[in-house]
Amino acid sequence: xxxxxxxxxxxxxxxxxxxxxxxxxxxxxxxxxxxxxxxxxxxxxxxxxxxxxxxxxxxxxxxxxxxxxxxxxxxxxxxxxxxxxxxxxxxxxxxxxxxxxxxxxxxxxxxxxxxxxxxxxxxxxxxxxxxxxxxxxxxxxxxxxxxxxxxxxxxxxxxxxxxxxxxxxxxxxxxxxxxxxxxxxxxxxxxxxxxxxxxxxxxxxxxxxxxxxxxxxxxxxxxxxxxxxxxxxxxxxxxxxxxxxxxxxxxxxxxxxxxxxxxxxxxxxxxxxxxxxxxxxxxxxxxxxxxxxxxxxxx
Amino acid sequence: xxxxxxxxxxxxxxxxxxxxxxxxxxxxxxxxxxxxxxxxxxxxxxxxxxxxxxxxxxxxxxxxxxxxxxxxxxxxxxxxxxxxxxxxxxxxxxxxxxxxxxxxxxxxxxxxxxxxxxxxxxxxxxxxxxxxxxxxxxxxxxxxxxxxxxxxxxxxxxxxxxxxxxxxxxxxxxxxxxxxxxxxxxxxxxxxxxxxxxxxxxxxxxxxxxxxxxxxxxxxxxxxxxxxxxxxxxxxxxxxxxxxxxxxxxxxxxxxxxxxxxxxxxxxxxxxxxxxxxxxxxxxxxxxxxxxxxxxxxxxx
Ligand SMILES: Nc1ncnc2c1ncn2[C@@H]1O[C@H](COP(=O)(O)OP(=O)(O)OP(=O)(O)O)[C@@H](O)[C@H]1O
Ligand SMILES: [Mg+2]
Numbered sequence: 085x086x087x088x089x090x091x092x093x094x095x096x097x098x099x100x101x102x103x104x105x106x107x108x109x110x111x112x113x114x115x116x117x118x119x120x121x122x123x124x125x126x127x128x129x130x131x132x133x134x135x136x137x138x139x140x141x142x143x144x145x146x147x148x149x150x151x152x153x154x155x156x157x158x159x160x161x162x163x164x165x166x167x168x169x170x171x172x173x174x175x176x177x178x179x180x181x182x183x184x185x186x187x188x189x190x191x192x193x194x195x196x197x198x199x200x201x202x203x204x205x206x207x208x209x210x211x212x213x214x215x216x217x218x219x220x221x222x223x224x225x226x227x228x229x230x231x232x233x234x235x236x237x238x239x240x241x242x243x244x245x246x247x248x249x250x251x252x253x254x255x256x257x258x259x260x261x262x263x264x265x266x267x268x269x270x271x272x273x274x275x276x277x278x279x280x281x282x283x284x285x286x287x288x289x290x291x292x293x294x295x296x297x298x299x300x301x302x303x304x305x306x307x308x309x310x311x312x313x314x315x316x317x318x319x320x321x322x323x324x325x326x327x328x329x330x331x332x333x334x335x336x337x338x339x340x341x342x343x344x345x346x347x348x349x350x351x352x353x354x355x356x357x358x359x360x361x362x363x364x365x366x367x368x369x370x371x372x373x374x375x376x377x378x379x380x381x382x383x
Numbered sequence: 384x385x386x387x388x389x390x391x392x393x394x395x396x397x398x399x400x401x402x403x404x405x406x407x408x409x410x411x412x413x414x415x416x417x418x419x420x421x422x423x424x425x426x427x428x429x430x431x432x433x434x435x436x437x438x439x440x441x442x443x444x445x446x447x448x449x450x451x452x453x454x455x456x457x458x459x460x461x462x463x464x465x466x467x468x469x470x471x472x473x474x475x476x477x478x479x480x481x482x483x484x485x486x487x488x489x490x491x492x493x494x495x496x497x498x499x500x501x502x503x504x505x506x507x508x509x510x511x512x513x514x515x516x517x518x519x520x521x522x523x524x525x526x527x528x529x530x531x532x533x534x535x536x537x538x539x540x541x542x543x544x545x546x547x548x549x550x551x552x553x554x555x556x557x558x559x560x561x562x563x564x565x566x567x568x569x570x571x572x573x574x575x576x577x578x579x580x581x582x583x584x585x586x587x588x589x590x591x592x593x594x595x596x597x598x599x600x601x602x603x604x605x606x607x608x609x610x611x612x613x614x615x616x617x618x619x620x621x622x623x624x625x626x627x628x629x630x631x632x633x634x635x636x637x638x639x640x641x642x643x644x645x646x647x648x649x650x651x652x653x654x655x656x657x658x659x660x661x662x663x664x665x666x667x668x669x670x671x672x673x674x675x676x677x678x679x680x681x682x683x684x
Binding site (some may be wrong): 145154155158170172174179182183190226230 | 548550551554555557558559560562563565
């Protein structure tokens with residue numbers, strides 16, 4: 085296991101937000117961190133990065149992160165895109181990316197600019213004036229710039245239009261082929277498409293662990309753990325799900341690996357060292373707009 | 384006309400002093416949310432250092448010594464005292480206020496409470512004729528120093544890696560660390576820069592006022608805070624403009640209205656700016672002080 089949390093507890097503002105969270109992150113692919121609003125997903129991610137005071141143990145490649153400060157943890161090879169994207173509004177796009185350059189590493193600008201050509205053309209633009217989707221691209225671009233051993237991405241599709249969600253999903257899928265990822269995401273179609281293992285939190289505790297495909301195939305369990313099916317689902321309010329249903333694009337219940345094996349499109353080559361191959365092997369976009377979502381902050 | 388010229392340049396000289404103090408304050412508060420009440424003490428230390436060294440060294444080296452002392456004290460204060468208190472605004476305020484009292488008291492203990500006369504070098508003792516006025520040379524030196532610092536800060540912030548880190552840190556410190564950057568190095572650097580500029584203000588201020596005294600820095604600090612609030616956080620341009628405005632208004636009011644009214648005019652100007660524009664700086668100061676108060680209340684309860 086590349087990352088292992090054991091009995092992680094966090095207290096903020098006098099209340100215990102995480103009450104002993106334990107789970108491993110798989111060495112390959114995407115591990116999804118799921119749960120309803122306010123259960124402590126972001127806090128868990130911040131605990132890993134040392135952005136909130138925490139107790140318990142967190143091991144990254146066997147090394148305890150507890151005594152390390154945030155920048156030291158990140159320098160161990162973790163790329164972090166926070167929930168609010170964390171772009172520096174007054175800095176230009178180029179400066180936002182430059183800030184993420186870590187010493188001693190090769191900086192994969194080729195990869196970042198191929199995935200997000202706009203970041204190059206809009207290099208001189210203050211990041212605060214970018215659209216939400218473009219800002220998310222800055223945030224993800226910053227994690228791909230360095231040779232990271234783990235990506236931690238918190239709600240990359242929050243507040244984005246369906247078309248942009250699809251774009252972000254494609255990038256995440258390609259990124260996940262090279263680097264393992266811990267992904268917080270409430271768009272279940274996207275989770276289904278990307279994630280192998282899933283960890284579900286409720287009230288600051290892990291309440292479920294296992295393959296995402298199994299969890300999401302069980303409608304009853306999904307509803308119980310993630311609250312899907314309540315009147316607030318995005319699909320119902322936006323009507324997106326009717327045209328872009330999950331079942332039509334991603335085989336329900338299949339795992340990610342099965343899917344790429346049986347896919348009619350050529351599967352992207354794995355374990356490749358050429359950063360460009362991610363782009364070259366680009367598949368036709370799959371729509372992943374959510375008919376089901378646990379997000380309750382949607383309009 | 385000659386009176387106007389003299390007043391304007393004297394006001395600008397004062398503005399230059401304010402700028403040297405306020406630019407450091409603004410960077411420190413912008414980046415670290417530290418209201419550095421010890422900043423005036425850094426100035427006084429730099430002023431006495433330059434005054435003391437002036438007896439032994441050529442003037443420009445004495446100024447450099449004042450700058451070095453300001454920077455060194457600031458760096459030591461940051462690493463030894465402030466660093467452990469970034470999450471504790473109340474203690475932070477106590478520490479900087481305490482230093483702001485202790486350093487001048489120490490200086491007073493060694494060199495006495497009375498002002499010590501600064502004898503400027505011959506080159507600065509004279510006056511320069513400008514538009515019919517005889518303007519003391521030191522005004523021009525102060526202005527030149529402030530302009531050089533202004534340009535230097537702009538280049539530092541815009542073109543260097545540390546400048547980038549500082550600008551980003553002013554927006555979101557935590558995110559800077561989450562990109563793998565040790566933001567504390569930037570903290571120490573910014574403190575040292577602020578201390579150096581305060582030291583420079585002290586050394587040149589000694590010439591401008593003709594003397595150094597233990598309370599000098601603290602009385603200048605008040606106006607520097609006003610400049611920061613009007614000028615904005617981490618905004619070198621805003622601070623420069625505000626410093627010029629405050630210096631000029633103070634000088635002109637003191638001359639044309641009544642001596643002493645200049646300070647009041649500055650307060651009125653501050654109030655007007657706040658009324659018309661609202662103030663993000665003050666909001667942040669209020670939030671920071673509010674957090675300090677809350678932590679005291681929380682602990683008392
Ligand atoms: N600084 C804080 N002080 C007090 N409570 C906090 C603080 N930060 C977060 N919380 C609380 O901790 C809980 C978990 O928050 P967290 O952001 O981790 O949830 P989340 O699972 O990421 O939610 P969402 O899906 O809405 O992003 C929430 O109830 C939140 O209000
Ligand atoms: Mg969250």
